[in-house]
Amino acid sequence: MSISIHPLRSAFAGEASGLDITRPIDRADVAAIEAGMDAYAVLVFHDQDLTDEQQIAFTLNFGELEQYKSPGHIRKREDHRLGPGIADFSNLDRHGNIMSAEDRVWFFKLGDRLWHSDSSFRPAPAKYSLLSGRIIPSWGADTEFADMRAAYDALDARTKAEVVDLICEHSLIYSREAIGFVDLTPEEIAAFTPVRHPLVRRHPATRRPSLFLSAHAGAIVGWTIPEARVFLRDLTEHATQREFVYSHTWKPHDLVMWDNRATMHRGRRFDRREVRDVRRTTLAGHPPTD
Template identity: 35%
Template sequence: MAITLRRLSHALGAEVCGIDIAAGVDDNTFAAVHEAFLKYGILLFRGQRVTREQHIAFSRRFGELDRHDNLPRDRHPEYPELLMVTNAPKANGQPGDGKYTGQLWHSDMSFTLVPALGSLLRAITVPPVGGDTMFANMTMAYEALSPGMKRLVENLEGIHAGGVRKIVDLSAERAAETRRLNPPVAQPVVRVHPETGRKALYIGEKVKSFVDMTEAESRPLIDYLCRHASRPQFVYRHSWKPDDILLWDNRCTMHLALGDYDEGELRHLERTTVLGTPSGRYVE
């Protein structure tokens, strides 16, 4: 099948037109999709009425999928490859754990030893207004740094924490489980993309501190880098429609769920996560 691409913003992103994921994607088409993925960092597939099985199968074309053992409460009970991004209430009436998912600037699974290569998020039910997601081009952000700042961050490692999000009914037991499943992981602040060879910042609001530095010493630089990377010229804002599938490259982007919608409106999306290459190490 022949595809065409429509740019989504100056910073990053392209819509892939002329593709039907449910009907299957041949090798030549997939090669073109993969080339666009590396070029634009984000790909949008609109109007994709797929089953969960088809969503998973298409995702596997990009690599091995994470079964989300680090986030067992958030994955689908029958499809561990699917992470539920939903504000649907629990059976007891309390808000779902996913209500606040993603409302910090981050790259997916950065708090693991094998952080995500890519994520494919499918919109099933979205609010009529809001519920947007913002993405930042971390390659452009790195390249815009001064030579002195590049030298400063080149060899730093950020300590990423997996439990940095709001959970409505957080108990001591739940907090202990989170710490056990997701001990702190150090990641390089500057990563070289394994396919394009370009350098990108690897930072976000889940970074607590830098290795061999205190949190107080680290915070001003973490805050600066996050603010710098999320400047408007580096950012794309996505407004979701039902049956959107959005694919992004976690190795050179970070993102933020805005939470800009009425809390009474249902927002339900499902995500697959493509495993990347090992880059982290456990730290105390």
């Protein structure tokens, strides 16, 4: 089977067709997908009725799964609904019931509605993320993606010179604090110790520079916190203008794959009384460089 990739926007986000990813794929298709990711940063695959095992198998064509001792969430291990290798981005508890509106795990998940880059709060942020839509609500729940390459290119010369050597601190504490979630235990706070990353990074394959922004970024080394956060907010507003954004409206069995080294994304509102079952596999990355 031969894959075909068509742009959804001129140079950002593509639609992949002609490939059944529930089955093993060959090296030529892997190479075509990697080239598509380098070009478009986001790829959409429709009508892929995946099991968790098939999603993991497809993901492993492109690298190794993220594996960390420290969590990227507050859900206790015994409360996990899914097996290892699959991250649960649903609104369901371990029994498959819709979470209570007062569940602190639900509150924590609301931070994913802020613009962010996956695992930027880790020493080695994520490479690719792959999100499979199993059950989709009847309203809302779009996922928006911002092209951080184009956002960098559009900066004026003065701002490019200002950001080039800046180092930011990233932590889940910052993104959850931004939505008013401060109900963290001492153990959770210790697990979410800030890490440092450059504000501008180059893609290892294309060498194209991009802004490395995220709601997890809450400080700039050498700056006061108020000045840093205002500046980061200004940059985020710039980077998420509509000209840089692709909005994905989900259909059941869509798989959306994105490169965290070139994008930010956020989830949008939906009726929380309806089931949203989406499952993510995430590829390990490397510490970003300039």
